[in-house]
Amino acid sequence: MKKHALKLFTLAMVFTLVLAACGGNNSNNNTANNANNSGSNTATEDNNSAAGSDAGKTIKLAYVAWDSEIASTNVIKTVLETKLDMDVELMQVDAGPMWSGIANGSADAMVAGWLPSTHQSYLDEYKDDVVDLGPNLDGTKTGLVVPTYMDITSIEDLLNSEVGEQVDYTITGIEPGAGIMMATETALTEYGLEDWTLLESSSAAMAKELESAYNDEEPIIVTGWTPHWKFAKFDLKYLEDPKGVYGGAEQIHTVVRKGLEEDLPQAYKVLDQFEWTPADMEAVMIEIFDGATPEDAAANWVEANEDKVNEWLK
Template sequence: MKRIQSIKRKPLMMLMLLMAVILVAGCSSNNNSTVKLAYVAWDSEIASTNVVKEVLETKLGVKVEMLQVDAGPMWAGIADGSADAMVAAWLPSTHASYLEKYGKDIEDAGVNLDGTKTGLAVPAYMEINSIEDLNNAEVAATLDKRIIGIEPGAGIMTATEKALEAYGLSDYTLLESSSAAMAQELQKAFDKNEPIVVTGWTPHWMFANMDLKYLDDPKNVYGGAEQIHTMVRKGLKEDMPDVHKFLSQFKWTAEDMEQVMVKIQGGQSPEEAAKEWVESNEAKVNEWTAGISA
């Protein structure tokens, strides 16, 4: 009889053990999952994404995979769920076309930085002040009718193509490159006091390191001040509640971002710069992780 009772108890014990394993796995779902962060290799987004990665890994104990892509695939990846989040949505103007295309399939987790700006930037020593001035024959000649851009598909590149049309600058060439290559060309020209026009945005370390100015945009092609939003895939809140809560609470300033960018530009790796910033800004990081038990 005792042997029969022992045999009967085994299935029950196995079931209880299985339920315990499932419960533990559910409670620690954030720790056992990998968060995929999509980003574009712009200096601003390299800074912000590495800071987010540092907090997720050191404060929440979550593994992070960074996915470097262009702007279009970044938005598409959040929409189709192949990426979990990105902190690089420039709205309402720069990424308006992507929001229109993918917005219904994405959750907007809120603004993470206020007061951004995009447009055409030049060194302050240049004696032009408006995009309209680029029509001047002498100015056009000194610039070789070139504007140094960044990655094709970036929102600022689309806006600049519209600006060339709106201001009658169809004979100008918008050169495609990368944000890093653009900044290098700008730095070289600045050091030699040479004329140059680039696609610019703030926050960016180049405004901290060089005396630059935006060209006035009387036709308002680039729009006014913008914000950077955090976008997450639908279902993230249910799958990784702590990760979602942190991302929705992640907010910092242009000055914060510039501190990280300047360190990276000065030779630190993005990981080192992010780690140093996080360790030096404990109070702000605690605000981002408030209410999270991890």
């Protein structure tokens, strides 16, 4: 009986030691697991912080179908999608609906406000309902453009009937309602060119007409603006504007809806800090002209200009 009792006592002690050992292992495992989980959570938090609080949210960008604005809007779209993990919806509209859309909140932002001349009437109308974040590009210009092989230098030269007959008294324009179209209508009145026709078309159609005429060295007059790829592809010149109808040098502004800073703070910050040069914009436009999609051209530029993009992300 004593031997049996001793054997039972020994087994009990062994069992107790095994349990203690297992408990120690579980404790160590739990500590290790907790440490791993803590590290994982920290990494997740860092990733979430890097992605930003706007990740997964949608932002609507309005733009006009000018080659310049196609370039800039797609670059901003690429940055918001790849750097902030946002969903970006593009809204191609005319200038009037672009501004009214920002004002009424149906669009969130645009990087296509030509000021102080081309879009000034829209800013005057909607200034109390939008937020102007200032220029994203300096050094723009608008006016009437002709190939350098045409022997005219000023809008006043269009009063010459010989010049009018060469182009059938027609100026090839872009979308109706665009600021440059309204300025050109004013120019026709100011310069006494009421017999002339301002042909409404689109930015793309105007460029094709210009290319066709240029290749055949035929006379043509178009509404033009800088930056634009056509100045890199063709030898062109602005007609002098002694009456100052088109104004001087302009800037392209970023304009957003009220409340965007509170709703999408990091997207707002990127839009506020977005700034580039005419050469930057023209690089994207030329790549599109040469056959790349706007998305691919924008992605290529963003990849090649990481330092500049990082400035927008600060």
